[in-house]
Amino acid sequence: MEEPQPSGQPCATPGCRESGDYRAPKTRGEKPEYQWFCLDHVRDYNKSxxxxxGMSQAEIEAYMKEAVTGHRPTWYMGGNGAVSPERLQDALARFMAAGMQTRTKAVPPLPRKLRKALEELELEHPTSHKDIKKRYKMLVKQYHPDVNHxxxxxxxxxxxxxIAYKELLEDYPEHGV
Ligand SMILES: [Zn+2]
Structure with a gap:
């Protein structure tokens, strides 16, 4: 891993607001061009x-095509023509960005308020309107002032x-999913 060198440029990953202090080759060859990433993204980039x-261009293409078939045909240029190295680099960058986005989307963090409310009712996400009501009834029997003197x-x-119960009913409406 190279030492960070303040580049004054933002990370090249779309959507990332970190500063790009790590250099990574953009093109191969005798006079490689570089682009700048934050530490996390330069690691991802270097990995890719x-x-x-060592793969041929055709192999890389085939790999990327397979990885995105049906998902993101818009950025993948398609066709049977040869791909220029620039085009390929561009595709690689998009390919990586797409992968990163998928990763973040895969685990959407629950809002803190909702998480707290679920904890209060000793429920886990995802739950349902019906389960929330059932659990609430059970807890009411246990904690109602009338039974606790x-x-x-x-x-x-x-x-x-x-309070948690009312919040959860809003988040999990009766006819919701
Ligand atoms: Zn970044």
């Missing part, structure tokens, strides 16, 4: 770069459960 090392903790818990 090394991965494709003025127990302050139970009363507090009961309030929190009720």
């Amino acid at each position: 770069w090394n991965y494709f090392e 003025g127990d302050k903790d139970a009363e507090e818990r009961f309030k929190r459960i009720t």
